[in-house]
Amino acid sequence: MSSKPSIPKGTRDFSTDEMLRREYIFETIKKVFRLYGYQPIETPAMENLTTLLGKYGDEGDKLLFRILNSGDFLSSVSDDELGKREYGKLSSRICEKGLRYDLTVPFARYVVQHRDEIVFPFKRYQIQPVWRADRPQKGRYREFFQCDVDVVGSDSLLNEYELIKIIDDIFKRFGIATVVKINNRKVLAGIAEYIGESDRILDITVAIDKIDKIGIDAVNSELREKGVSSSAIKKLQPVLKLKGSNGTKLNTLERRLINSAIGKKGIDELKKLFGYIKKTKLTTKVELDLTLARGLNYYTGAIIEVKAKDIEIGSICGGGRYDNLTGVFGMEGVSGVGISFGADRIYDVLNQQNQFNEIKVSSTEVLLVNSGDNDLWYILNILDKLRNYNVSTELYPDYAKIKKQKTYAGAKKIPFIIFLEGNDIANNVFTIRNMTSGVEEKVKLSAIDLFVKEEFSSSS
Amino acid sequence: MSSKPSIPKGTRDFSTDEMLRREYIFETIKKVFRLYGYQPIETPAMENLTTLLGKYGDEGDKLLFRILNSGDFLSSVSDDELGKREYGKLSSRICEKGLRYDLTVPFARYVVQHRDEIVFPFKRYQIQPVWRADRPQKGRYREFFQCDVDVVGSDSLLNEYELIKIIDDIFKRFGIATVVKINNRKVLAGIAEYIGESDRILDITVAIDKIDKIGIDAVNSELREKGVSSSAIKKLQPVLKLKGSNGTKLNTLERRLINSAIGKKGIDELKKLFGYIKKTKLTTKVELDLTLARGLNYYTGAIIEVKAKDIEIGSICGGGRYDNLTGVFGMEGVSGVGISFGADRIYDVLNQQNQFNEIKVSSTEVLLVNSGDNDLWYILNILDKLRNYNVSTELYPDYAKIKKQKTYAGAKKIPFIIFLEGNDIANNVFTIRNMTSGVEEKVKLSAIDLFVKEEFSSSS
Numbered sequence: 001m002s003s004k005p006s007i008p009k010g011t012r013d014f015s016t017d018e019m020l021r022r023e024y025i026f027e028t029i030k031k032v033f034r035l036y037g038y039q040p041i042e043t044p045a046m047e048n049l050t051t052l053l054g055k056y057g058d059e060g061d062k063l064l065f066r067i068l069n070s071g072d073f074l075s076s077v078s079d080d081e082l083g084k085r086e087y088g089k090l091s092s093r094i095c096e097k098g099l100r101y102d103l104t105v106p107f108a109r110y111v112v113q114h115r116d117e118i119v120f121p122f123k124r125y126q127i128q129p130v131w132r133a134d135r136p137q138k139g140r141y142r143e144f145f146q147c148d149v150d151v152v153g154s155d156s157l158l159n160e161y162e163l164i165k166i167i168d169d170i171f172k173r174f175g176i177a178t179v180v181k182i183n184n185r186k187v188l189a190g191i192a193e194y195i196g197e198s199d200r201i202l203d204i205t206v207a208i209d210k211i212d213k214i215g216i217d218a219v220n221s222e223l224r225e226k227g228v229s230s231s232a233i234k235k236l237q238p239v240l241k242l243k244g245s246n247g248t249k250l251n252t253l254e255r256r257l258i259n260s261a262i263g264k265k266g267i268d269e270l271k272k273l274f275g276y277i278k279k280t281k282l283t284t285k286v287e288l289d290l291t292l293a294r295g296l297n298y299y300t301g302a303i304i305e306v307k308a309k310d311i312e313i314g315s316i317c318g319g320g321r322y323d324n325l326t327g328v329f330g331m332e333g334v335s336g337v338g339i340s341f342g343a344d345r346i347y348d349v350l351n352q353q354n355q356f357n358e359i360k361v362s363s364t365e366v367l368l369v370n371s372g373d374n375d376l377w378y379i380l381n382i383l384d385k386l387r388n389y390n391v392s393t394e395l396y397p398d399y400a401k402i403k404k405q406k407t408y409a410g411a412k413k414i415p416f417i418i419f420l421e422g423n424d425i426a427n428n429v430f431t432i433r434n435m436t437s438g439v440e441e442k443v444k445l446s447a448i449d450l451f452v453k454e455e456f457s458s459s460s
Numbered sequence: 461m462s463s464k465p466s467i468p469k470g471t472r473d474f475s476t477d478e479m480l481r482r483e484y485i486f487e488t489i490k491k492v493f494r495l496y497g498y499q500p501i502e503t504p505a506m507e508n509l510t511t512l513l514g515k516y517g518d519e520g521d522k523l524l525f526r527i528l529n530s531g532d533f534l535s536s537v538s539d540d541e542l543g544k545r546e547y548g549k550l551s552s553r554i555c556e557k558g559l560r561y562d563l564t565v566p567f568a569r570y571v572v573q574h575r576d577e578i579v580f581p582f583k584r585y586q587i588q589p590v591w592r593a594d595r596p597q598k599g600r601y602r603e604f605f606q607c608d609v610d611v612v613g614s615d616s617l618l619n620e621y622e623l624i625k626i627i628d629d630i631f632k633r634f635g636i637a638t639v640v641k642i643n644n645r646k647v648l649a650g651i652a653e654y655i656g657e658s659d660r661i662l663d664i665t666v667a668i669d670k671i672d673k674i675g676i677d678a679v680n681s682e683l684r685e686k687g688v689s690s691s692a693i694k695k696l697q698p699v700l701k702l703k704g705s706n707g708t709k710l711n712t713l714e715r716r717l718i719n720s721a722i723g724k725k726g727i728d729e730l731k732k733l734f735g736y737i738k739k740t741k742l743t744t745k746v747e748l749d750l751t752l753a754r755g756l757n758y759y760t761g762a763i764i765e766v767k768a769k770d771i772e773i774g775s776i777c778g779g780g781r782y783d784n785l786t787g788v789f790g791m792e793g794v795s796g797v798g799i800s801f802g803a804d805r806i807y808d809v810l811n812q813q814n815q816f817n818e819i820k821v822s823s824t825e826v827l828l829v830n831s832g833d834n835d836l837w838y839i840l841n842i843l844d845k846l847r848n849y850n851v852s853t854e855l856y857p858d859y860a861k862i863k864k865q866k867t868y869a870g871a872k873k874i875p876f877i878i879f880l881e882g883n884d885i886a887n888n889v890f891t892i893r894n895m896t897s898g899v900e901e902k903v904k905l906s907a908i909d910l911f912v913k914e915e916f917s918s919s920s
């Protein structure tokens with residue numbers, strides 16, 4: 001096999017540089033999740049297809065990666081079934097497992113399966129890859145990481161408040177300017193009721209969710225195509241065009257939705273949430289956006305989406321409240337709310353803002369030059385000492401020309417090299433070179449602790 | 461669907477407690493890998509089957525999880541092929557991708573694919589799950605994590621030395637007493653040559669690898685069954701029973717292998733490696749073990765295995781040198797050496813030694829009691845301040861009885877709760893209760909920084 005090996009389309013290798021940057025992203029997000037009292041869980045990459053199927057709509061079912069049963073996967077398939085070549089049906093007969101499509105459904109499955117061990121309200125975070133057989137394109141992958149944070153078993157709006165604080169805290173740490181958009185599914189239901197099209201709430205929310213992408217005229221055409229009446233569309237226009245502060249919008253809307261019980265409830269929830277938000281200091285702006293629907297049918301209350309300011313990249317975080325997610329697994333009455341951070345898009349934003357420059361590109365701080373087996377006892381002693389002081393150090397493994405070893409240090413962006421020259425061993429010293437400034441100095445082996453404290457204080 | 465949901469056999473959910481313990485394991489291992497100058501990479505869960513097939517033997521091929529092609533996976537399969545029901549052949553026609561089986565082959569693929577970007581010698585670590593369709597049993601899973609550390613592009617024995625240092629450092633940090641066993645594949649080849657059975661080196665190494673499990677007599681029977689001559693088996697016995705120090709064993713062996721060039725080379729490598737080891741201080745014992753083969757055909761030099769002392773659990777780390785691993789992907793002459801830590805077994809050992817007691821079981825340090833919306837402005841202020849001082853804090857989201865909130869803190873093992881009583885707000889104080897000692901005290905809001913420093917100094 002002499003052709004260059006490759007990986008499946010839509011998947012990626014992560015190099016050392018990329019990994020260090022990605023770890024910075026994940027570590028920052030994790031740190032904040034924990035600061036807010038959320039704790040980690042993990043679920044297996046493979047779930048039973050019975051767990052996954054039917055949870056993401058027909059389109060989602062098609063995008064599931066299915067795992068072929070081990071052994072004779074055809075043993076229970078009849079010749080007749082096989083002959084029909086109905087690949088959709090057949091795939092369910094020869095595959096029992098699939099790769100997880102998101103972290104929300106496995107989480108709901110987890111909650112139901114472990115309900116007796118869990119302390120409610122259950123605050124969990126989960127950072128793992130998910131897989132979708134989507135058509136790969138720029139910024140869309142078949143394997144990507146989601147960073148989810150959810151609380152289930154409490155319908156208090158303080159949970160929504162806390163999630164917004166988490167959003168604010170995380171993007172402040174990243175130095176990404178954001179706008180948080182908030183809506184409420186009950187308000188959307190109220191609007192559908194108000195315009196006399198309660199039955200079409202799904203079509204309506206899916207359509208108005210596209211308003212940012214396709215514009216108001218195209219949304220109206222779509223509504224007409226879906227069979228929404230002209231009078232209803234007309235009645236909808238002022239709502240779509242609401243202007244002013246969050247308070248003004250809410251008040252105007254409240255007057256219009258006066259006859260919709262569910263609409264009124266949604267307005268009350270939003271008012272309460274914005275009331276909480278007023279009690280704290282946020283860096284990000286929080287904006288009521290009635291056109292925000294996120295196309296996800298399982299939301300029942302708050303809908304949340306975060307956009308990066310100044311950078312065109314779509315949403316970098318989003319989520320909402322769901323009252324019925326564990327219901328499909330036989331556990332009713334558990335309300336939850338959660339958000340998901342898009343690690344890949346955050347990576348792209350930080351990259352565009354050149355913010356990775358400040359992140360260390362090498363974890364190795366010192367390279368010890370290999371000057372042959374005769375000096376080795378002395379070199380290994382320095383190596384042990386530096387590592388005991390927690391300085392990340394490597395010894396060049398081969399006895400090569402110093403130029404080659406310096407090139408290695410340069411390519412790996414290692415900031416210091418240590419080598420021996422002249423009477424260094426006799427004098428009980430070593431020579432250290434700062435690879436950026438080119439300055440060299442002698443350090444006494446007996447004073448290595450002081451030297452480490454001065455040069456590598458950050459590493460302890 | 462009302463039956464309790466489940467996960468595929470051989471897979472696991474990890475609860476919050478388990479996650480915190482697992483993270484401690486991974487973080488410790490990572491920290492040491494970095495201290496020794498190794499850097500992370502990651503590869504996709506799915507690899508092309510052309511990358512995986514044929515690398516793990518026939519048995520390994522059967523244990524690969526294959527992913528069904530998306531869409532009409534039957535489109536290129538003829539009726540004739542389908543009718544034959546040859547599931548082995550058919551699986552290759554309907555699946556192009558599989559889940560990775562280990563981290564070594566994806567790493568070799570990575571090195572060849574990215575050879576132009578990589579700085580050699582390339583020191584990388586990789587901590588990711590792998591999947592095997594093995595029969596699940598106690599301690600054996602279908603999804604499990606491997607922690608691999610390898611260096612490729614250098615044949616210096618200092619790399620083996622460094623890996624042994626890493627082993628020593630990691631298990632010292634874990635407080636696990638270990639023995640490191642070392643062998644060399646060239647010595648095994650030399651022995652096969654010495655007993656006149658060079659052609660049967662594979663059979664011989666596979667058989668003597670089992671000596672610990674099945675005993676010397678069973679090994680001899682197996683050798684006979686494989687067709688090794690009686691005189692060869694007789695000649696082998698003193699070698700299997702070699703006793704004494706590493707030096708004594710090596711010297712004895714050297715005399716016997718005097719006519720085997722490859723055996724002599726293996727002896728020289730071992731002598732050099734033990735020479736390096738003598739120059740440093742190790743906590744673990746390093747032992748020459750001529751019966752160690754690890755059944756892996758791709759090893760060409762050192763073979764390394766680590767066993768926990770006092771605990772029956774098999775090997776908790778192992779690896780070796782391979783000279784030809786990238787050759788199958790078209791890149792010759794790249795020597796590598798690496799080891800893999802078994803996170804699950806390390807978890808089990810730490811658990812058996814009750815060493816997890818010292819690990820924090822909750823990441824939340826303070827629970828703020830919810831006493832209703834009237835006090836909320838004051839409570840949210842305390843919450844913000846504590847988090848600004850990096851104290852992991854949660855607010856109970858619902859306005860529930862204090863008893864219920866205390867029970868929650870108890871169940872989550874949160875060490876402190878803060879609540880308001882009497883004139884706390886008027887006096888600008890709050891009340892904090894140590895959940896272990898039951899001691900309560902008043903803290904001035906203006907002195908919260910001092911309070912944090914005293915109580916939570918570890919968290920900053």
